[in-house]
Amino acid sequence: MSQTRHFLTDLDLSPEELDRVLNLATWMKQRPYAVKALAGPQTAAVIFDKTSTRTRFSFSAGIAALGGHPEVINPGDSQLGHKESIADTAGVLERMVSLIIWRTYAQSGLEEMAVRSRVPVINALTDDYHPCQLLADLLTIRERLGTLAGKSLAYLGDAANNMANSYLLAGVNAGMDVRIAGPEGYLPQERIIRTAEDRAAVTGGKVTITTDPDTALGGADAVATDTWISMGQEEQKDQRMQVFGDYQVSAKALAKAADAALVLHCLPAYRGAEITADVIDGPQSVVWDEAENRLHAQKALMAWLLVESGLTDDETVRLVREGERG
Ligand code: CP
Numbered sequence: 001m002s003q004t005r006h007f008l009t010d011l012d013l014s015p016e017e018l019d020r021v022l023n024l025a026t027w028m029k030q031r032p033y034a035v036k037a038l039a040g041p042q043t044a045a046v047i048f049d050k051t052s053t054r055t056r057f058s059f060s061a062g063i064a065a066l067g068g069h070p071e072v073i074n075p076g077d078s079q080l081g082h083k084e085s086i087a088d089t090a091g092v093l094e095r096m097v098s099l100i101i102w103r104t105y106a107q108s109g110l111e112e113m114a115v116r117s118r119v120p121v122i123n124a125l126t127d128d129y130h131p132c133q134l135l136a137d138l139l140t141i142r143e144r145l146g147t148l149a150g151k152s153l154a155y156l157g158d159a160a161n162n163m164a165n166s167y168l169l170a171g172v173n174a175g176m177d178v179r180i181a182g183p184e185g186y187l188p189q190e191r192i193i194r195t196a197e198d199r200a201a202v203t204g205g206k207v208t209i210t211t212d213p214d215t216a217l218g219g220a221d222a223v224a225t226d227t228w229i230s231m232g233q234e235e236q237k238d239q240r241m242q243v244f245g246d247y248q249v250s251a252k253a254l255a256k257a258a259d260a261a262l263v264l265h266c267l268p269a270y271r272g273a274e275i276t277a278d279v280i281d282g283p284q285s286v287v288w289d290e291a292e293n294r295l296h297a298q299k300a301l302m303a304w305l306l307v308e309s310g311l312t313d314d315e316t317v318r319l320v321r322e323g324e325r326g
Pocket of ligand 1: 053
């Protein structure tokens with residue numbers, strides 16, 4: 001019997017599995033309704049403890065395209081977190097749904113859900129990681145540059161947040177040269193850096209953590225940033241605008257990267273803060289492809305996890321195996 005596969009952090013896919021899932025995403029993007037991994041329709045729970053646009057629509061559209069039904073739960077809509085424990089919620093959901101997709105706060109809560117669930121659990125963003133976003137980002141970079149291994153990616157800004165962690169881990173998992181730049185006090189935790197270095201040693205990737213934006217930017221093939229004010233940090237706005245000022249992705253900063261370097265932003269973006277309007281709306285920006293690729297990458301991920309967990313029919317297995325070969 002297959003063991004249930006979950007996707008809780010960027011390293012829940014081995015480097016080889018990451019390549020297979022990205023191949024499958026490319027293949028399914030060309031055949032949007034071929035894989036019916038959720039035929040029935042089977043229901044997928046899509047639970048939000050925080051607001052969302054891209055994650056909500058990409059999972060809803062993706063689940064529908066796989067032949068399934070997304071049951072979307074908005075913040076405060078269920079008993080989860082206030083009237084019922086995570087474990088009891090998982091015990092109920094696994095009897096009724098084929099996937100649990102959850103945007104929440106603590107990574108430990110997501111892990112508790114996965115321990116109790118016989119169906120795959122997917123991280124739709126926690127305080128620590130945003131691994132689905134990184135699948136879309138890697139797919140976008142691969143589409144534009146052809147390969148990931150050896151390519152350099154600079155991330156500037158709040159380097160202590162979930163996006164910085166995920167850029168670091170997913171990037172080195174793909175064998176990339178990942179440079180993370182942020183001010184002192186806003187850099188990744190040591191445990192994240194050590195984990196990234198360990199994976200980089202296996203894949204040939206590279207880790208640079210710096211307070212100097214120019215060190216990160218020098219000749220980079222791709223430049224990424226994220227909001228300086230994540231959900232729940234609104235009261236710190238004035239202080240954070242000051243702290244991160246030197247890490248803005250502007251035309252001057254982008255000129256230090258490679259010619260035609262790709263510009264990534266997971267959105268929502270704040271023009272004039274972490275990125276200037278001329279850059280995000282300029283010719284090097286790939287942010288709309290990046291947003292669309294949430295759909296394609298997550299469809300591939302959902303189908304792949306269901307196949308690996310032994311929860312699909314033979315035809316879905318056949319199609320997924322064909323697609324993942326690229
Ligand atoms: N990038 C991202 O996760 O967007 P949403 O918060 O709108 O889902």
